[in-house]
Amino acid sequence: MTALLEVEHVAVQIGGLVAVADLSFTVEEGQVVSLIGPNGAGKTTAFNAITGYMRPRQGRIRFRGQDLAGLSPERIAALGLVRSFQRTSIFGPCTVFENARMALHLRGESGLLGALLRLPGMRREEARLREEAFAMLDFVGLTARAEVTADSLAYGEQRRLGIALAAAAAPQLLLLDEPAAGLNPSETAECMALIRQLRDRGTTILLVEHDMAMVMRISDRIVVLNQGRIIADGPPAEIREDPEVIRAYLGTSREVPHAAA
Amino acid sequence: MSAVFGWLFVAAMAAVPVVFPDPYVLSVLTSAGIFIIGAISLNLLLGYTGQLSLGHAAFFGLGAYASALVSLGFDIGIGFGLRLRLDPQPVFVGFLAGIAVAGAFGWLLGRLAFRVRGAYFVVITICFAQVLRMVALNWVELTQGPMALIGIPPASLWLPGQGVVPLYTKPQSFWLVLGVGTLAFLLVRQVVQSRIGRALVALRENETLARSVGIRVTHYLVIATVLSAGIAGAAGSLFAHYVRIIDPDVFLFIYTVTMVIMVITGGKGTLWGPVVGGLIFGLMPDLLRGSAPPEAQWIAYGVLMILLVMFLPRGIVPAVAGLLPARRRPAPAIAAMVEPAP
């Protein structure tokens, strides 16, 4: 069986800097795979390359066997691969409900003719998208906030909305960039529950996250990146004992509590 | 504003020629109406995609020239000893040609300019209008250059039982502009309150995020540019057949600026903004005409504009909507998007 996502020898340069030197890993369908590594290791850059925001200098990225080279982010999203952003990214001045409907773009198909003539098919689609938007908000616990602007949500709520936007169109593969960043412990627990539910719905997840307790508990596999290269790849139990991982994290012991212990 | 209010407004406007059959009032309202249609079209770009087109008069002028030339007919050399000849066509054909030509240039500009955004887009649109003005000035065989195209036939309408009726009178012209304006408004409303409209607003608010959820940038921006240009072309065509003489000055920057002012003071990104702003800035010069010397008029015009932008930065319509009690319905989300709530 081929993997859902295959990253082979990918290198990304930003200006003169090699942000990702040589990255190879796979994500199997139905799993939660985490990509971890210290700040500046190249995790976000890897996400940018996979989702078409940056062009790799070398290497190949395949999704469901299809080469993604040269495809725009919107085309890649349409194939069923959507990412969230490390820095909170929402449609600020629009209501939470509007945010959800915008993110459901790929779940509709009506165009200009439908808009102008309001044919029955288009009305049915609008009604369905409305329902899906509410279902999505319900899923992330934002139903009560549907009519306020996204700007006015609390930080934790904005993070949840960000995940909802990425997950809205039910992508096959969801890339989450530090979804728990800045969350308190109870919010982090909610976030983890959310990711589990997404996985149980059949969404495969590639996760970048600094909260090691969460990563260790939620991941089927962990890929460790350091200075643009992979230094380990395996199940959590193995990664925890890996001497090279421990060495890479020394001094930032907060990150691998079990390893440091 | 509710649909009921909108239709009341249209009905009240339609009654004006009956209640005040004053030709001066009607001519002022007709000109204002033509510019309001231009402002409605500009709002689709400026308000909903966030792209500032400072060459919007180009589409207006293209519509005016294309419509006038098709209804007057022409016979010009196009090089290599070839000639291009067109017999005079009915005005409605000219009207459609005006929309089509403006829309086609809108497509071209959309494809070209959306590769470059922001300031570059602004500069390209300014140049576009300037280049068209130079063409209109210098391609004398086609456009008569600065001598202007004269004798443009008035608009006509096919009525059942009466055949093609030319619209000579002031009330007829006014009703025609009101009708086209209503259609333009409805067209923009349908587009904005749909999946396309949501895509445009998503791109305006956060392009990176919009692309990540699969919204195709060029596709939607080109749709908006073509529609916007086409509606501006319709306004230009109405203008040509109303004043019945056009010269290269239709491409002047000041016309674009007038439309931008209407949209911004009324409230960009709201359906009624260009109508409200257009009524104020379309009617004010004429209302002041009798009562103040021209210099004072321009000063009043400028001061009002500055005050509006200072105190109502989002425009009049959002400010007024903010004063009204918000309607609470299960999902008034479109209303909230189109007419920002408090």
Ligand SMILES: Nc1ncnc2c1ncn2[C@@H]1O[C@H](COP(=O)(O)OP(=O)(O)O)[C@@H](O)[C@H]1O
């Ligand atoms: N836009 C950018 N311009 C310049 N350097 C960047 C940019 N984005 C990332 N980098 C650099 O690339 C490297 C990898 O960054 P990033 O992928 O954001 O790391 P991570 O997400 O693992 O913290 C870092 O050295 C960072 O400084």
Ligand SMILES: [Mg+2]
């Ligand atoms: Mg990062």
